[in-house]
Amino acid sequence: MTEVVAIRELLDRFRNGDRQALNRLVSLVSRGEALEEVRVELSGIKHDARLIALTGNSGVGKSTLVGQLIEHIRSQGETVAVLACDPESVLTGGALLGDRVRMSAHAGDVGVWVRSLATTSGRQSVTAHLDLAAQLLAQYGFDHVILETVGAGQGDVAVDAIADVVVLLIQPEIGDELQWEKAGVLEVADVVVVHKGDLPGAAQTETQARELLNLPGCEETPVVRVSSKTKEGIAELWELLADLPSRQRVSSRDTRRLLRLVQEYIADQFAAWPEDMNSVAEDWAAGKLTDADAVQRILAHVVD
Ligand SMILES: Nc1nc2c(ncn2[C@@H]2O[C@H](COP(=O)(O)OP(=O)(O)O)[C@@H](O)[C@H]2O)c(=O)[nH]1
Ligand SMILES: [Mg+2]
Known part of the structure; x- marks a missing residue:
């Protein structure tokens, strides 16, 4: 009984812009608690924030890029919330700390909210909790909500089901076997970032990604080369994301997935x-x- 009252009070404070209440609510939903109450609170409510997911293999530089995007967004006077959802962080413990260090430059800035979520439960529930947490942040009033997740496609978390825009990070690879090419993960992306653009081989990776994405009958998926190290491409990427209407490319993405299946089927035959x-x-x-x-x-x- 007291718990229900406590959650109702939290939601009241949340509605009034209480930051602590927001933090508590995000903690609760990410643990799978108060889901129903929060769902009811958020139902039918509209907000302008778009949910942008940055996804890609561990080590591709998602956290570093998020740090750069935070800086860029703040320089334009807008606010941003980041939910980092990295299942591997739970196992190693190390990545979490790294993320905190990189993003902590913005500690004390009320225009920035960053949290790493330790997600240990099953795929479905993680997605559901993450969705609610992100919606809370959007409803709270952040101009932008960014999700950092590992491996869309083979999905620990089905980001493409909850994000408005999915940005896939790839990086120049050593050797000729391209992991992302084989896995076919490009299909879930609305935008592909060739990250670590300062490294040798970036131009080649960019060309390969373009070739793979340029299937007949499909709208082209933008490919941008970005270096978080030199900051090259950061502003361009953000501009591109701002211009990209939410979910504009969903049907194109579905077409691409299907064409890929047809290709595979024919190749099998x-x-x-x-x-x-x-x-x-x-x-x-x-x-x-x-x-x-x-x-x-x-x-x-x-x-x-
Ligand atoms: N050369 C280069 N290295 C980068 C760049 N961005 C990140 N890194 C490095 O890549 C490693 C992994 O970065 P991190 O952001 O933790 O990757 P995440 O696991 O995808 O979040 C770190 O050692 C970074 O310093 C970049 O633009 N260029
Ligand atoms: Mg990270």
Whole structure:
């Protein structure tokens, strides 16, 4: 009973802009508590903040970039809240500390709110809690809410289900096997950032990402090269994000996912090139078949 009253009082204070109440509520929902009360509080309420998710493998520089974005946003007189959700932080403990150190430059600035969430529970609930926590921050009045999460796509957290804009960070890789290419994680991104743009190989990575994303019939996904070290591309990235209408690209992303599936399906079908397709190839090469006719013949074979 007392608990219900306490939560109601917290929500009252939250509504009046009490920062401590906000902090308590975020803690509660991220632990999976007071979910129903907060959900009711937030239902039907509108806010202008957009939820921007920065995602990518551990070590790609998400926290560092968030730090740069905070600085940029503050220099424009706007406010920002950041929820860092890094399941690996829970295991290692180290990343959490690192994030705090990098982001602590803004301690004492009321225009900045940063919290690392230790998420240990299952995928579904993490997403639900994270969504509510983010909505609380938006409703509180922050101009921007940024989520830092590891690995969209193979998803510890289904960020693309809750974020308005998903920014995928990739970095120049050593060796020729590209992890992100194989995993097909590019599809969830509204914007792809080639991070650590100061490193050798960044231009090549940028070209590869463009090629992979430039599938026929799809709207192009913007690819930006950014270095948090030199600050090159930070302002451009932020401008791009500001210009990107929320969820504008969702249908394009779905199309891309589907086309990727079609590509894989066809590749599977032709893992062993069937004998009877040789004549199609020969006729096509000899100019007896138009491109369209040759493709149709092959597709007919696939559909069989
Ligand atoms: N060369 C270079 N290194 C960077 C850049 N941004 C971050 N790093 C380094 O990459 C490492 C991982 O950064 P961090 O932000 O913790 O990555 P996260 O795990 O994705 O949050 C750190 O050692 C950073 O100093 C960059 O723009 N250029
Ligand atoms: Mg981090």
